[in-house]
Amino acid sequence: MNVEQLPLGPLGTNCYIIEQEKKALIIDPGSEGEKLIRMIERREISPVAILLTHAHFDHIGAVDEVRDHFSIPVYVHKEEEDWLGKPELNGSKFFQMGQVTARDADHLIELGTINMDGFTFEVRHTPGHSPGSVSFWFKEQSFVIAGDTLFQGGIGRTDLPGGDMKTLQESIEDQLLSLGDDTKVYPGHGGRTTVGEEKVMNPFL
Structure with missing residues (x-):
């Protein structure tokens, strides 16, 4: 299994291509849909789904373009099923980069172990940055896609709709730091880290 991190858009939001x-699987296609589509087609790989760690604007900007091009479904947590089409919820209303919307997701993602076209992973609910934030844990490969919950040396902001610092800290403690210290953490912004490194070095934990 190969994990490719592709920073997209003015905020450098990490889109992930999980290939096997x-x-x-395409996770968080936040912007630059044409660039993302070209890269996937050059590699002659077939996307099977778009998974969203959460529905903030910088993570959903290219959802419709990529979904329509490849005719694949989009998954989001039920707490944010209404967010894709509402700038006042997805946060784009509060930034000077234009309002961002996408059509509703095709499916609400289930928590627990998922088997999807040969990909096996666990969906963990990690609210705090936003109420529907989830993390995707690939246990056998020992990595987690954490969205904007946990960063290298930082944690997610909590000043957007539905954010809550106590909830975020509990999510990190219960759902991410409980993974093995060698587990690689792929965040929504910035570079890769590990659970063990963040336990020791992260000043917010």
Whole structure:
């Protein structure tokens, strides 16, 4: 399994392409849909779904373009099923980069172990940055896609709709730091880290 991190858009939001046997999961296509589509087609891989760690504007900007091009479904947590089309919820209303919207997700993502076209992973609810934030834990490969919950040396902001610092800290403690210290953490912004490094070095934990 290959994990490719692709920073997109003015905020450098990390989109992830999880590739296995010429199939791929696309996580958080936040912007630059044409660039993302070209990269996938050059590699001759077939996307099977778009997964959203949460529905903030910088994580959903290219959802419709990529969804329509590849004819694949979009998954989001039920707490944010209404956010894609509402700038006042997805946060784009509060920034000077234009209002961002996308059509509703095709499916509400289930918590627990998921088997999707040969990909096996666990969906963990990690609210605090936003109420519907989730993390995708690939146990066998020992990595987690954490969205804007946990960063290298930082944690997610909590000043947007539905944010709550206590909830965020509890999510990190219960759902992420409980993973093995060697577990690689792929965040929504910035570079990769590990659970063990953040336990020791993160000043917010």
